[in-house]
Amino acid sequence: MSMQMRTFILGMIGVPALLALVFLTVYGEQAGAIIARILPRVPMLLTGSADFSSLEGGFVANILISLWSMAIAIVTGAMLGTGLIARSAFVRLPSSLVMNLLRNSPWLVVLFAMLYLLPFEIEIFGFTVSLSPAVKAVIGLALPVTANIAEIFRGGVQAIPSGQWESASSLGYRRLQILRHVVIPQALPLMVPNLMTMYSMLFIGTSLVVVTGANDVLSVARTIIAVDGDAVATAIYIFVLLLFFLFCFPIAILTRRLEHRVGTSHP
Amino acid sequence: MTTTSTTKPLIEMRDVRKSFGTYDVLNGIALDVREGGVVCIIGPSGSGKSTILRCINGLIPVNSGTIRVGDFAVEAMKTDRELIALRHQVAMVFQQYNLFPHRTVMQNLTMAPIQVLKENPADVRERALKLLAKVRLTGKEDAYPSQLSGGQQQRVAIARALAMQPRVILFDEVTAALDPEMVSEVLNVIRDLAGEGMTCVLVTHEMRFAQEVADEVFFTDRGVIVERGPPKQLFQSPNDPRLKDFLDKVL
């Protein structure tokens, strides 16, 4: 059995067991009653609706927001990253400035800023697009992640030995052609684990979108605690921890497997 | 200085100087290679041998002097388009092979002609197969570089350079990274090429090989060509004390 497989099984059993232990320590004999109380709230936490009727809130919202942010950030990050390795200082320096500013901004602050800076709706080509809190959350998270992805992109490209650039130039390739045909295909496998780690961090960061008024799992959890009383608070937080863990941990393991695979060469 | 050939040389370097920052690497290099000629450059490590080849290929710009390859004035080239035309004529093979690890042997050979020279893929493939036969690697078309031995990889690199149908090939210590047993495989391929009349410029530490195939040998030290001549003469009766010293150590 591989090292990662062992860790995977250990984590998938051990961490939920640990959380269960905490749950039992806190509630003791009332554990059963508490479970009965929060069970009806589970659909709410997962989907934001009491009966799974819509899929716009709760944990589903965290997933959707993270996927959209990631999709946007990969595109913008690759563009910014190309700027970071540009030969011309006129492109490189501003890119690097933007990258550093975005990377050093706390996500919470960027999310707040989105809330205040972005209008509620914008007109593009005559269409009115409404910027719901979820959309603002997507943009707010995509911004700092863009900076991180740009760095990953730059790192990946620079990890390719200079001999590849040299030999491709001596075969007559131009700079962008080298990037496209020679360097990026090789850098991509190196970048994938980092991108996945980034996605994991982004997903964990979706717990902050509560500030934009998006109806994510943590907002729902706090509402429920306010209504149902703080007796259920521990149980709800444990449940939220478990949700995040069950989503992020398999990604982390997969990432590590890929990292090991990247160590070996093609094919 | 004397030139061994009487026709107009294919490659001609005159008073070429190059520095990296404050460090002078080439201090006035003069060198010529006739069409079909085979010349070797020898010299201690750091004396500028690789830099000479890089300059001929336009990979690095020079500070002063002229470099002519065929009708190209390399030192004056600025745009990508000019350089690509040059590199169509001047191929280079590196010590570390620098094959594209994410592509098969066949793709390594065909990529540049198709993507850079926009040649017809079918023609390129056909030519590539012939070249693989020439470097004795028929059957390895679909292997990846990592699945080949060092000697095999270096032969693929030579075939890749040939696939561009160049007039000159520059070899930079192509056997230095190889296990001793594999060296001869690669040298055999170069020997064949030289025999067929391909213009070759070799940087090498294989003195016996240089003696056997080269028309002329150049000895560089600290960025200048200290001595030049036919290999026999250079190796058996060196004039310059530095060359004597170098040959003592290496032979």
Place this chain on the structure above:
Amino acid sequence: MTTTSTTKPLIEMRDVRKSFGTYDVLNGIALDVREGGVVCIIGPSGSGKSTILRCINGLIPVNSGTIRVGDFAVEAMKTDRELIALRHQVAMVFQQYNLFPHRTVMQNLTMAPIQVLKENPADVRERALKLLAKVRLTGKEDAYPSQLSGGQQQRVAIARALAMQPRVILFDEVTAALDPEMVSEVLNVIRDLAGEGMTCVLVTHEMRFAQEVADEVFFTDRGVIVERGPPKQLFQSPNDPRLKDFLDKVL
């Protein structure tokens, strides 16, 4: 088989077998080296030469067979403490030098004697200075490995091994990664050591050097020692066809 020495050998391997997973690397190696002897191991790449040295030094455990070094039964060693005692007697020098990049030359030499053997720092320093003089690197005490040429680094590595005051030194292709000019610097140091009576086991591709310094040469192929004997005999009248083939390619 014959042994060139009549005294009890310092190193003795008997029927040593080793596999990595299902791949058998050593298939019954027998080898002996007398105190003060200099033996060379030659053979094609992948034939198990490095593995033999690693086994002698206890860096990897063997599957079966016995390895004796002095009074140590290496194959039976388990604990770190036993292995450390062994490595005090058997030093090893690697192809890639393996110096500690974060320490100066002087620290590279003194670290192990002070930290492992708990010797007096002042004594160790003094010894280290002598050793640096011996490998002709006086004045480089405060340089970092990356600031030295390959040949210099390799000589530091040899000095570092000597600083442990071992009875045997194992050299694993110590010149393979070096530029040709630097090879002789390193070989000179080894030649001196051999001349002073240090027991040396060398894996090398430098046949001429092997011929010059070795008492005995072992030829390995596919995990067995195919032929052994004094260098003259082995090189000039090889019996085994595989050895003949190998010598054809290399010499």
Place this chain on the structure above:
Amino acid sequence: DQLEKVKERGKLVVGIKTDYPPFGYLGADGQVKGFEIDIAKFVAKELLGSADAIELVPVVASNRIELLNAGRIDAIFATLGTNPDRAKIIDFTHEYYQMEGMVLLTSKDSAITAWEEVKGKKLCGIQGNLYNRTLTEKFGAETVLFAGTAEMFKAFQDNRCEGIAFDGPILNMKVAEDGWKDKYKIAVGAFAFNPIAGGVRKGEVAFLEAVNKAITDAEAKGVLVASEKTFNMGASEYVAKRAEEAKAKAN
């Protein structure tokens, strides 16, 4: 303008609280209810003819003004206290409730009887309450402020602070709960009253007028008095008085 837009849309979008019983909270059945929800629904009925022509958007203190000004919501009914600073940014509707701005909840055995005695004591509260500054500046208390009421109550129960200084209605309701009744008391009454009003975007005169008319109607029809009863808020003089006045005006 805004009024026409709402009518055209056929739906009133209102920002309400969902974690603030009795004003707006999530019931056990998953439905949002509360004093302000009743007002919002009544306004929808007046404007659009149906109490269901409404979209309730959960807001928190920190984002409600932004959502309003960004156009996400048409009006705020979310325990919005009037004050001159805020009036520069939005327009307030008629006031419909008088919030006891800050009462002090402590354990039964606490000796505190007046605001002047909280000097140097830790008091839990909510970030952004207008009177927090008075507490520290004037009475010298040390505030421990949370983002939500749940955290505030929990921290107090854990004895992280000696009392809770917060809006009257919510504390009155809390102290009547089982588990709180026998342990805690309202130790000090309000030092200020804060009128609560709805909020709309600045300059939407027609819309503001329509909403104001609806609020007055609601008061006249006794909706608010009934609502106070439904949500156990205790019958306040203020709401009763406003109802009387509205009725008088209507007649």
Place this chain on the structure above:
Amino acid sequence: MNLDFSWLADPYYQYWLLRGLGTTILMSVLGLVLMMVIGIAGALIIHLRVPVLATWTTLFVEMFRNTPPLVQLFFLYFMLSEMGLTLTDPATGQRIPIFSGFTCAVLSLGLYNGALAIEIIRSGLLAVPSQTVEGARSLGYSRVQTFRYIELPIGLRLSMPAMTNNVVSLIKTSNQAALVAVADIMYTATQIMLENFRNLEVMIFVWVVYVALSSLAVVAMRYIDRLIRIPGYGAVA
């Protein structure tokens, strides 16, 4: 858009902001110390495969790095007392939670970023060339000695770039502490914002503060990196 920063002139706000800044810095520094201690100890335990402890450390790492630090913080702040971790307040004689909001914030930063640090240091250790390790072993270094003298010093240097990111991440994450009433700069800003509604201006101010703090940290890390850099070794950065 006309920005109004006149609120910055309010001496009361100035006092708050300065105090908040002090709290943020202190919290970050203590968090960093804890993070490094956890990172090195954890990496040592996992790298040397210490029996039993290694398993627990792995669980710890996986749990903390795969869940939101915000929820972890809530958990530490509110739930530890539920689990019976309380002490008696000498002043009032009441049972109070053992950790104050500030302590919880420092702990949560140390734990979350420490879990990340373990991973970072571990990959730094794995990046130490196996030949260098072999060189040490052949000189008679024991496993622990090899770790102490060779792998850790080189591995830590190799992990500097990733560690710089982690340090910046810690500083940025510290603003979550406001949610458990730690009066850091974010907390102060929230209060100011809700009083004067100058949301954008206050946000800009806070943003500048964090960018300045992060940049300072990056510069400091670069400086340390330069101090301990192995001359000419690898294009690490």
